[in-house]
Every structure is written in structure tokens, then in C-alpha cells.
Amino acid sequence: MEDTLRELKERLARVTDIDRISRLLSWDQQTMMPRAGAATRAHQLATLRRLSHELLTDDETGRLLDELRPLETPDGNSDDAALVRVARRDYEKAVRVPGELRAEMARAAAQAQPVWVEARAASDFRRFLPVLERNIELRRRYVECFGTVDEPYDILLDDFEPETTSAQVETIFDEIKAELVPLIGELREREVEDSFLQGNFPVDRQERLAKSVVELFGMRQHSWRLDPTEHPFASGAGVDDIRLTTSYDPQTMNSLFSTMHEYGHGLYNHQLPREITGLPIGGPSSLGIHESQSRLWENLVGRSVPFWRFFYPSVQETYPEQFAGVDLERFLAAINHVRPSLIRTKADEVTYGMHVILRFELERDIVNCRVELAELPEVWNARMHDYLGVDVPDDARGVLQDTHWAVGLIGYFPTYLLGTVMSVQIWEKLVADVPEIEGEIEQGQFTELRQWLRVHVHALARKYPPQETLRRATGSTIDAKPYLAYLRSKYGAGVAA
Amino acid sequence: MEDTLRELKERLARVTDIDRISRLLSWDQQTMMPRAGAATRAHQLATLRRLSHELLTDDETGRLLDELRPLETPDGNSDDAALVRVARRDYEKAVRVPGELRAEMARAAAQAQPVWVEARAASDFRRFLPVLERNIELRRRYVECFGTVDEPYDILLDDFEPETTSAQVETIFDEIKAELVPLIGELREREVEDSFLQGNFPVDRQERLAKSVVELFGMRQHSWRLDPTEHPFASGAGVDDIRLTTSYDPQTMNSLFSTMHEYGHGLYNHQLPREITGLPIGGPSSLGIHESQSRLWENLVGRSVPFWRFFYPSVQETYPEQFAGVDLERFLAAINHVRPSLIRTKADEVTYGMHVILRFELERDIVNCRVELAELPEVWNARMHDYLGVDVPDDARGVLQDTHWAVGLIGYFPTYLLGTVMSVQIWEKLVADVPEIEGEIEQGQFTELRQWLRVHVHALARKYPPQETLRRATGSTIDAKPYLAYLRSKYGAGVAA
Numbered sequence: 001m002e003d004t005l006r007e008l009k010e011r012l013a014r015v016t017d018i019d020r021i022s023r024l025l026s027w028d029q030q031t032m033m034p035r036a037g038a039a040t041r042a043h044q045l046a047t048l049r050r051l052s053h054e055l056l057t058d059d060e061t062g063r064l065l066d067e068l069r070p071l072e073t074p075d076g077n078s079d080d081a082a083l084v085r086v087a088r089r090d091y092e093k094a095v096r097v098p099g100e101l102r103a104e105m106a107r108a109a110a111q112a113q114p115v116w117v118e119a120r121a122a123s124d125f126r127r128f129l130p131v132l133e134r135n136i137e138l139r140r141r142y143v144e145c146f147g148t149v150d151e152p153y154d155i156l157l158d159d160f161e162p163e164t165t166s167a168q169v170e171t172i173f174d175e176i177k178a179e180l181v182p183l184i185g186e187l188r189e190r191e192v193e194d195s196f197l198q199g200n201f202p203v204d205r206q207e208r209l210a211k212s213v214v215e216l217f218g219m220r221q222h223s224w225r226l227d228p229t230e231h232p233f234a235s236g237a238g239v240d241d242i243r244l245t246t247s248y249d250p251q252t253m254n255s256l257f258s259t260m261h262e263y264g265h266g267l268y269n270h271q272l273p274r275e276i277t278g279l280p281i282g283g284p285s286s287l288g289i290h291e292s293q294s295r296l297w298e299n300l301v302g303r304s305v306p307f308w309r310f311f312y313p314s315v316q317e318t319y320p321e322q323f324a325g326v327d328l329e330r331f332l333a334a335i336n337h338v339r340p341s342l343i344r345t346k347a348d349e350v351t352y353g354m355h356v357i358l359r360f361e362l363e364r365d366i367v368n369c370r371v372e373l374a375e376l377p378e379v380w381n382a383r384m385h386d387y388l389g390v391d392v393p394d395d396a397r398g399v400l401q402d403t404h405w406a407v408g409l410i411g412y413f414p415t416y417l418l419g420t421v422m423s424v425q426i427w428e429k430l431v432a433d434v435p436e437i438e439g440e441i442e443q444g445q446f447t448e449l450r451q452w453l454r455v456h457v458h459a460l461a462r463k464y465p466p467q468e469t470l471r472r473a474t475g476s477t478i479d480a481k482p483y484l485a486y487l488r489s490k491y492g493a494g495v496a497a
Numbered sequence: 498m499e500d501t502l503r504e505l506k507e508r509l510a511r512v513t514d515i516d517r518i519s520r521l522l523s524w525d526q527q528t529m530m531p532r533a534g535a536a537t538r539a540h541q542l543a544t545l546r547r548l549s550h551e552l553l554t555d556d557e558t559g560r561l562l563d564e565l566r567p568l569e570t571p572d573g574n575s576d577d578a579a580l581v582r583v584a585r586r587d588y589e590k591a592v593r594v595p596g597e598l599r600a601e602m603a604r605a606a607a608q609a610q611p612v613w614v615e616a617r618a619a620s621d622f623r624r625f626l627p628v629l630e631r632n633i634e635l636r637r638r639y640v641e642c643f644g645t646v647d648e649p650y651d652i653l654l655d656d657f658e659p660e661t662t663s664a665q666v667e668t669i670f671d672e673i674k675a676e677l678v679p680l681i682g683e684l685r686e687r688e689v690e691d692s693f694l695q696g697n698f699p700v701d702r703q704e705r706l707a708k709s710v711v712e713l714f715g716m717r718q719h720s721w722r723l724d725p726t727e728h729p730f731a732s733g734a735g736v737d738d739i740r741l742t743t744s745y746d747p748q749t750m751n752s753l754f755s756t757m758h759e760y761g762h763g764l765y766n767h768q769l770p771r772e773i774t775g776l777p778i779g780g781p782s783s784l785g786i787h788e789s790q791s792r793l794w795e796n797l798v799g800r801s802v803p804f805w806r807f808f809y810p811s812v813q814e815t816y817p818e819q820f821a822g823v824d825l826e827r828f829l830a831a832i833n834h835v836r837p838s839l840i841r842t843k844a845d846e847v848t849y850g851m852h853v854i855l856r857f858e859l860e861r862d863i864v865n866c867r868v869e870l871a872e873l874p875e876v877w878n879a880r881m882h883d884y885l886g887v888d889v890p891d892d893a894r895g896v897l898q899d900t901h902w903a904v905g906l907i908g909y910f911p912t913y914l915l916g917t918v919m920s921v922q923i924w925e926k927l928v929a930d931v932p933e934i935e936g937e938i939e940q941g942q943f944t945e946l947r948q949w950l951r952v953h954v955h956a957l958a959r960k961y962p963p964q965e966t967l968r969r970a971t972g973s974t975i976d977a978k979p980y981l982a983y984l985r986s987k988y989g990a991g992v993a994a
Contacts, residue, residue, distance in 0.1 A: 013544075014544055014548070017540070017541050017544040017545075018544070018548075020537075020541065021518065021522065021541055021544075021545070024522065024525065025518065025521065028521065028525065032529065032722065033734075033738060034719050034720050034721055034722055034737070034738055034739070035719035035720075036717060036718075036719045036720035036737035036738065037720065037734060037735060037737050037738030039737070040517075040734055040735035040736075040737060040738060041734065041735075041738070043514070043775075044514050044517065044518055044734065047510075047511055047514040047515070047518075048514075048518070051511070051515075051548065220533065221533075222531050222532035222533045223531050223532075223533035223534065224531055225529065225531055237530075237534055237537055237538065237541065238534060238537035238538075239537075240531070240533035240534050240536070240537060241530060241531055241533065241534030241537060241538070242531070278540075
């Protein structure tokens with residue numbers, strides 16, 4: 001049994017290595033690669049994907065897993081039990097999908113991406129429609145690989161948020177929607193002066209500030225870097241090699257919030273347990289749990305009163321032209337200003353959820369053939385009006401704004417809001433466990449915060465599915481109430497500060 | 498036959514992809530990687546090496562090659578014939594060496610590298626001795642995998658300069674030595690004023706100048722980048738993704754020459770024929786041919802009168818504090834000043850060869866057990882005195898100066914001088930074919946030069962061994978005479994300008 005386990009670990013460690021290498025190549029592609037290298041890079045990434053898929057789906061993996069079945073006791077709490085459970089799940093999902101279909105999905109996504117860029121630039125949905133149709137058709141074929149299912153969207157969702165169903169998401173999202181729509185209606189009339197958030201924010205100063213906030217929040221020295229890119233993300237080649245990215249707009253200080261967000265992702269990757277880092281259980285639990293970490297640092301820390309009591313002087317000093325006459329209270333009101341808008345990635349904490357709910361419902365309607373793809377812009381615009389009260393002036397700022405559908409990521413969007421909801425649950429448990437945490441943040445101390453997250457969330461890695469991870473960290477599975485209470489208490493009665 | 502050929506190509510294209518990906522990871526390691534990522538990176542590189550080795554040495558590769566034997570006609574000039582010939586050679590070499598020995602060699606090299614860094618810092622050869630012994634012992638075992646051979650060094654050399662023997666190298670090097678020793682003796686007495694090459698060379702200006710020289714020499718837009726590193730090299734992920742590196746010393750302008758050198762390597766990679774780029778015949782012919790390209794741009798262009806007639810004004814303008822009162826003639830005399838020195842990488846064109854010859858002879862003596870490893874410093878110092886007339890003050894500037902032996906690269910050094918010799922042969926053929934080339938360089942025009950290299954050298958890629966490549970490019974195999982004549986005519990009679 002021990003030999004078999006060692007063999008399995010060696011085989012899966014290779015798969016993990018290849019996946020990490022792929023992530024590094026993607027990071028390079030989005031930060032360093034000379035533009036002309038794109039075609040070769042796509043080809044190399046496809047080669048790695050094929051290699052990792054072949055290693056995972058090889059009969060030998062199945063044979064080893066069969067031999068190790070005795071380890072999979074239902075109460076198996078050991079790393080080895082978790083490993084065999086997670087590996088079997090990965091294996092059984094992977095073998096259902098023919099390599100040819102996977103390759104075709106990757107190719108179609110790669111071909112659709114530049115078409116989306118063009119279509120968005122021209123604000124012309126019709127140009128995007130054929131490649132979208134192809135992506136959706138391939139997802140339907142993907143779903144079919146899993147036999148007859150009640151809800152095809154479950155299959156897609158499972159790739160991003162394992163063991164989570166559309167019905168569960170629907171329940172949570174309906175509860176959120178019922179509260180958010182009236183709250184947004186109430187807040188949309190409130191006038192807040194925030195003109196000083198627009199102006200002159202020199203990129204070199206933004207870069208200095210972004211690096212200083214990562215240093216302040218904390219990561220081991222010489223184990224991270226921060227680079228500019230177009231669409232910010234966090235990645236890395238291992239716990240000691242974290243790559244954060246952000247994007248600098250010389251007219252706003254948005255890079256600071258995006259850096260805090262990516263720091264949250266990066267810290268999760270950084271604090272994953274070293275001893276299982278090369279195994280399939282050594283990664284993050286799900287995209288939702290990942291997002292709970294980024295939203296926690298971006299919002300619950302990064303838009304909070306205690307943090308800004310500590311940090312605002314640095315920002316004022318960095319941009320005296322913008323903030324010399326602006327006191328902390330006005331600054332906090334401005335960065336927490338709620339205003340329904342067109343673009344998800346620029347939305348405030350309150351309206352953000354409605355952007356995600358819209359996409360989740362729409363994706364489900366698409367997959368279940370309840371919406372014609374050709375009619376997407378009309379449906380999108382009508383729902384934006386219903387949910388957020390905004391009128392979409394063109395497809396570029398409407399249905400074409402996100403890249404996800406172009407690259408075949410259907411089922412990904414819900415994780416943004418699931419993560420946001422979970423971030424508040426995690427935060428409340430953290431404050432209950434460490435009541436002095438807000439006082440520490442006000443002193444610019446983040447050690448205990450990082451520590452708590454490491455022990456209660458990051459240490460669980462991918463040993464359990466996301467809801468079990470959350471339950472072990474907080475005592476409860478996902479629950480919208482703390483999130484809604486947080487929004488009401490922060491935004492309902494008056495402005496934050 | 499066609500199907501078999503396609504299968505072989507697919508299999509070998511994967512090997513090529515993996516090797517290219519490894520090269521990109523190494524580039525990242527040396528330019529971007531946070532320091533703490535080193536251990537994980539070493540592990541990931543080992544995984545890729547194992548994967549590529551397994552794919553290449555799989556029985557299936559052998560079976561395909563056997564079926565394709567009819568293609569290997571001796572006069573087979575087609576790409577397919579070359580492919581099968583090259584692939585068989587790679588395969589037959591690879592299968593002789595057990596994976597375990599290869600892994601051990603890689604591990605020993607990885608372990609020796611930091612020991613070398615420490616030993617050099619402390620200038621203490623004794624600290625380096627045990628890891629060197631281990632590296633040499635492993636090379637002996639590697640040689641043994643190839644059965645009984647007359648000259649074990651031939652096996653090692655073949656990995657860097659295929660189908661080239663120690664005896665051939667010895668003949669060439671002896672001829673060179675016989676000329677260089679007296680020439681150096683003559684030149685060492687010559688006084689040249691070059692104090693202005695030391696001083697204040699701000700790094701940002703060096704960087705601007707280095708990029709401008711790459712743009713001037715020419716590469717397709719958006720297909721290259723130049724980054725700082727400790728030990729300059731050129732690498733890349735494909736013909737459209739070239740990564741040049743250089744290192745900036747704020748007290749000298751050496752980065753400019755190192756950039757021209759790496760440009761030569763990069764241009765070779767950049768101009769390899771696109772249609773075979775994914776196959777084993779699509780790479781460079783050998784390290785010697787590679788070096789002929791870097792030395793051609795660094796020396797035959799970059800230290801020439803025509804080039805500096807064009808470029809000196811830019812350099813004067815960039816560093817007015819250093820060169821305001823220095824005319825072109827004095828500048829040329831200074832950059833071509835011959836002075837025996839301790840460090841190979843900083844040697845001038847004339848003395849450089851003696852550094853390489855010393856290492857070649859020493860490596861051969863080591864491999865043939867004619868020199869005790871423990872006595873290396875004494876032998877080194879004595880030969881440096883004989884060959885260059887310099888006294889080595891310590892091991893750091895003596896036997897410990899290069900990293901090659903620490904990372905197991907035995908048999909690599911000769912390619913530096915072979916390449917330098919071939920660079921002059923190639924240059925002479927080029928000037929004969931395109932007599933106007935020197936006039937063009939004086940106008941800052943490099944299109945025809947790049948073109949000629951592309952058609953006559955780069956297009957041959959790895960279809961032929963290096964000597965056949967050289968013969969097809971110039972009509973002759975390696976010959977020291979043009980090189981020696983060049984040195985005599987440039988340095989023997991008087992200074993360059």
C-alpha cells in the first residue's frame with residue numbers, strides 16, 4: 001500500500017508541476033512576453049495541457065487509485081485519505097472527456113479571444129456571435145460527457161466551485177437579490193462628493209504605493225513580485241514564488257484596491273501548506289474560497305475605517321495635489337460611494353453582487369436554451385435596467401465587457417459573489433476569535449490576521465470541497481445573512497466613516 | 498511511411514516544446530524570479546527534463562526511427578532525411594544514458610553551484626574540490642555509457658559541438674597558440690590610453706543605449722526584450738520571442754559589447770527557419786556555430802572602424818562626461834586595447850583565445866587523469882603564467898572564475914574559441930559575397946548583413962553538423978588561418994583606427 005501511495009504521489013506531483021509551469025507561462029504571457037510570441041505560447045500551453053491530461057488519465061492512475069481504495073474511509077481525516085479522494089475525483093472527471101474535445105475547447109477559446117477583442121473595440125456583438133456559439137456548443141458537448149444530468153450548468157460550475165450546485169447558488173443569490181435591489185434603490189439617490197478620486201495619479205507613485213501596501217500587509221521577503229498588466233491577476237510557481245499584477249490608470253488610484261485584491265489571492269497561494277505543495281490536495285480549495293481571500297483584503301480590510309486611519313496619511317502624502325484638503329471622513333465616504341454603473345470590475349461593494357447575479361442567471365438560461373444567443377444584447381440590457389437601473393449605451397459596455405465567455409469560462413462568474421459572501425463569514429469568525437484585530441489594523445499590524453487565515457483557511461488547502469473548508473474555518477457553510485447584514489450596517493444607515 | 502513520419506514529428510515536437518519551455522523557465526529564473534523561488538524552480542526544471550528524456554527515449558521513438566530508416570539516404574538533402582538523421586543521433590545518445598545517472602548529474606550540478614559561489618567568494622578552492630570531484634566522477638560514468646573510446650573527452654565535447662573530435666580541436670588550437678603567444682608578447686608592451694573607459698556610466702543611459710543598438714542591428718518589432726541579469730545570455734521561447742540579457746556595471750560601458758554579443762545569439766534564434774521550428778532540426782547547429790554569430794556581431798561589427806564611424810557620435814552624446822574630448826581614433830584604440838588579464842570574460846580579442854585553450858587542455862588532462870584535481874590551482878596558475886604572462890593572485894581570479902565546472906559543463910569551453918575562429922571565416926565569405934557591406938555598416942544599415950546570415954547560416958538550422966554547416970556557408974570547414982590573419986592585420990602592425 002505504501003509503495004502504491006508513493007507511486008501515485010510521484011505521478012500526481014508531475015501533473016501539479018506541469019500545471020504550475022503552465023501558470024508561470026501564462027503570467028509571462030501577460031506581463032513580459034513580446035507580443036509576437038503569442039502563437040508559439042498558445043501552442044506550448046496546449047502541449048503542457050495535453051501532457052498533464054495524459055499523465056492524469058493514464059490507466060496506471062486508475063489502477064493505483066483502485067488499489068488505494070481502502071484508504072478512502074468516509075471519516076478519513078488524514079492527508080493521504082484526502083489525497084486519494086481528491087485524486088479520484090480529478091481522475092474520474094478527466095477520463096470522461098476525450099482529449100480531442102478538450103483540445104477543441106482550448107483551440108476554440110484561443111480563436112475566440114482576439115475576435116472578442118475586436119468585437120468589443122467595435123462594440124459589435126454580431127461579430128462575436130459565431131465564436132460564442134461555438135464555445136457554447138462545445139460546452140454542451142462537454143456536459144454530455146457526464147451522462148444525463150438534471151441541471152447541465154452544475155457540470156460547468158463544478159469545474160470552478162466543486163460539489164456546489166446551481167440550486168444552492170440560486171437560493172443564495174435570490175436571497176441577496178431580494179435585499180440588494182431595494183438597498184441600491186435607496187442608495188442611488190445619496191449624493192457623495194468624490195471628484196478628488198479622479199485627477200492626476202502619476203504611475204511611478206502608484207507603483208511605489210502598491211508595493212508598499214503589499215509590504216505592509218506582509219509576505220516573506222524575496223518571495224513575490226508585482227508587475228503591471230492589462231487585466232490584473234495573481235499567479236505564481238509555488239509558495240515561495242508569488243506573482244502579483246495590477247494595472248495603472250494615471251487618472252485614478254484604482255491600482256491600490258486591485259493590488260489589495262490580488263494580494264489576498266497571492267497570500268492564499270503563499271500560505272498553502274508547504275509539505276503538500278506538490279500534490280493535488282496542496283492547491284486552493286476552489287475559486288470561491290480564493291475570491292473570499294481577495295475580497296477580504298480588498299473590502300473588509302482595504303475599505304475599512306481602521307485601515308484608513310493608519311494608511312490615509314501615506315496616501316495623502318503620495319498624492320498631495322489630490323488629497324491635501326480632503327479629510328479622512330470625506331475620503332472614506334468617497335471610496336465607499338455606491339453608484340450603479342455599467343462595468344462589473346469597477347462596481348462598488350453593494351452593486352457588485354447584482355452584476356454577478358445577472359451573469360449567473362443568464363449563463364444558466366443560455367446553457368438550458370432559454371435564451372437565444374442572438375438576442376443576448378437585448379436580454380442583457382433589459383436585465384441591467386431591472387437590476388441596477390442603468391441603461392446600457394452599447395455592447396462594449398454591456399454584454400461584451402468581460403472576457404470570460406470568449407475564453408470559454410462558463411460557470412465561473414458565480415464564484416465572484418460566493419467568495420464575497422464567504423469573505424464576510426470568514427471575517428466575522430476572525431473578529432470573534434481575535435477581537436483585537438481591528439485595533440491591530442489601525443496600528444498597521446497584520447501578523448495575527450495573516451496567521452489566523454493561514455491556520456483556519458489556507459492550511460486546509462484543497463483537502464476538502466469549498467463548503468467543508470468554510471465549515472471547518474467558520475463553523476457554518478455558506479450563508480448570505482452576515483454579508484447582507486454587513487452591507488446594511490455599513491451602507492444602510494449612513495456612510496462608513 | 499508518411500504516417501510514421503507524422504507520428505515521429507508529433508512526438509519530437511513535444512520534446513522540442515518542453516525544451517523551449519525549460520529555456521523560458523531558466524530565463525525567468527535569471528531575470529524575474531523572486532530569490533526564494535529557486536528550490537521549486539530547480540524541481541520543476543528537473544521534472545521537465547525527465548519528461549523530455551522519457552518522450553525521446555521511449556521505445557516508440559526507436560520503432561518509428563527504424564521504420565523510417567529508408568529515408569536516411571547518405572545524400573538525403575531533404576528536411577525529412579535530415580530530421581531522421583538528427584533524431585536518430587539524439588535518440589541513440591539519449592538511450593545509452595540511464596535516467597538515474599542523468600538525474601544524478603543534474604542534482605550534483607545543482608548542489609555544486611552554490612558551493613562554487615561560496616568558494617569563489619572566499620577564494621578557497623579546497624571548499625570547491627569535493628563537489629568538483631563528484632561532477633568529474635559523474636562525467637566519467639557518463640562517458641562509460643558510450644563503451645570503449647580512445648578519447649573520453651570526445652564524448653563530452655560531442656554534446657556541445659557534435660561530430661567534432663578533441664584531436665581536431667587540438668590541431669586548430671595548437672596552430673593558434675603558436676601564433677598568439679608571440680603576438681601577445683609583442684603587444685603587451687604597447688601603451689594605450691584608455692582611462693576614459695572607466696568612470697561614470699549611469700545605468701539608465703546604458704540601458705537606453707543597449708536597446709538602441711539592438712534596434713539599430715534590427716529584429717522584428719514586438720519579438721524581443723532585453724533585461725538585466727548577472728551573467729548575460731540570450732534565450733527565448735521561439736523565433737518570435739527572443740530574450741536578450743545583459744549586465745550593467747555603472748563604472749564601464751561593457752554592457753554595450755555584451756548586448757551586441759547576445760544580439761548575435763538572439764538573431765540566430767530569431768532567424769531560424771519558421772517552418773521547421775518545432776522539430777529537432779529547427780534549432781541551432783552547435784554551440785560553436787552559435788558563438789560564431791555572437792562573436793561576429795560583438796567583434797567583427799562591434800569593434801570595427803565602419804561601425805564606430807556611424808555609432809560613436811551616439812555614444813559620445815550619451816556619455817559626454819567621459820568622451821567629450823576623445824576623438825574616434827583614440828576611442829577605437831582604447832576599445833581594442835590588448836592587455837593580458839586574469840578573467841576570460843573580460844579579455845580582449847587577442848588574449849581571449851589563450852584563456853580558452855588553457856581550459857580545453859586542462860579539461861582534457863583532467864578527464865584523462867593526467868592532472869590531480871587537488872593540484873588544479875597550481876597547474877592553472879603555472880599555465881596562466883606561461884600562456885599570458887600574468888600572475889594569478891588568488892583562486893577567485895584563477896581556477897574558480899568560471900561557473901562551468903560547477904554546473905558540470907565539461908567540454909563546453911572549446912566552443913568559445915571554435916566559434917570565434919569560424920566567425921572570421923563567415924565574415925570573410927560575407928564580405929566577398931557582399932563587398933558593399935562595410936559601407937553599409939558605416940551608414941548604419943544592417944539589413945543585408947542580417948539577410949546574408951539568414952540565408953547562408955541560420956537557414957541551415959540543425960540540419961547538418963557544425964562543420965558541414967560551415968562548409969555550406971563558406972565553402973570550407975574550420976580553419977584558423979583567416980582568424981590569425983585578421984588578428985595580425987588588426988593588431989600586429991598598429992592599432993585599429
